Amino acid sequence: xxxxxxxxxxxxxxxxxxxxxxxxxxxxxxxxxxxxxxxxxxxxxxxxxxxxxxxxxxxxxxxxxxxxxxxxxxxxxxxxxxxxxxxxxxxxxxxxxxxxxxxxxxxxxxxxxxxxxxxxxxxxxxxxxxxxxxxxxxxxxxxxxxxxxxxxxxxxxxxxxxxxxxxxxxxxxxxxxxxxxxxxxxxxxxxxxxxxxxxxxxxxxxxxxxxxxxxxxxxxxxxxxxxxxxxxxx
Numbered sequence: 215x216x217x218x219x220x221x222x223x224x225x226x227x228x229x230x231x232x233x234x235x236x237x238x239x240x241x242x243x244x245x246x247x248x249x250x251x252x253x254x255x256x257x258x259x260x261x262x263x264x265x266x267x268x269x270x271x272x273x274x275x276x277x278x279x280x281x282x283x284x285x286x287x288x289x290x291x292x293x294x295x296x297x298x299x300x301x302x303x304x305x306x307x308x309x310x311x312x313x314x315x316x317x318x319x320x321x322x323x324x325x326x327x328x329x330x331x332x333x334x335x336x337x338x339x340x341x342x343x344x345x346x347x348x349x350x351x352x353x354x355x356x357x358x359x360x361x362x363x364x365x366x367x368x369x370x371x372x373x374x375x376x377x378x379x380x381x382x383x384x385x386x387x388x389x390x391x392x393x394x395x396x397x398x399x400x401x402x403x404x405x406x407x408x409x410x411x412x413x414x415x416x417x418x419x420x421x422x423x424x425x426x427x428x429x430x431x432x433x434x435x436x437x438x439x440x441x442x443x444x445x446x447x448x
Contacts, residue, residue, distance in 0.1 A: 215339050218262040218313040219254045220305035223247050223275065223321030224294025236322050236428050238278050242441050246428055247279040249324030255285040256328040259335050262288050262313060266305040269293040302405055303392045309385065316388055318405045319380040322428045325440050326380065334382055334419040345414035346383035348406045349421040350376050375418055378425050381405040387414055
């Protein structure tokens with residue numbers, strides 16, 4: 215399948231407490247964003263990458279996280295919006311014509327690996343009845359529904375899934391879902407929820423549990439340890 219990737223890199227990283235945000239934070243010598251770009255570039259089916267970032271930092275992102283990688287895949291940029299959903303929509307709008315599939319990925323998930331991305335793409339290609347596929351894993355902890363500090367219910371754990379990225383969709387389905395969300399005033403917490411809201415059918419694809427999003431300070435050590443293990447270090 216001809217696939218374009220949209221990498222969302224517009225977050226401020228306030229919870230991380232690092233000047234300049236998390237996307238350009240260095241992990242083992244490379245910015246967080248660069249690790250995601252390297253993984254996407256290594257997937258044969260991906261023919262274009264759109265990085266979504268603040269307009270005033272575009273040159274900084276390009277110089278710091280893109281130019282030094284010498285990627286084979288063309289990289290262009292789109293301006294991030296006020297919300298994740300708006301940023302995703304801007305990125306999808308910037309995808310060139312001719313790509314039948316769009317893979318949306320968090321730029322702050324540096325530990326995604328090419329095999330997982332390729333496996334998810336292959337799984338979607340094999341299911342003509344699916345509009346999209348979400349990388350993630352089954353929940354292992356008991357989850358509670360809480361309101362005002364009080365536990366209201368305990369959902370059956372075997373029905374719960376931890377959603378990660380990439381989240382991959384057929385391009386026209388995703389574009390139609392974005393328009394429907396705008397028309398109905400829907401604001402989802404991830405890309406799949408936008409497609410689900412429009413009636414789309416989305417599959418799951420099990421990925422590695424260490425595909426975490428760098429969000430708080432303690433995530434930095436976890437990410438560096440995992441990347442070191444992958445490279446064969448101690």
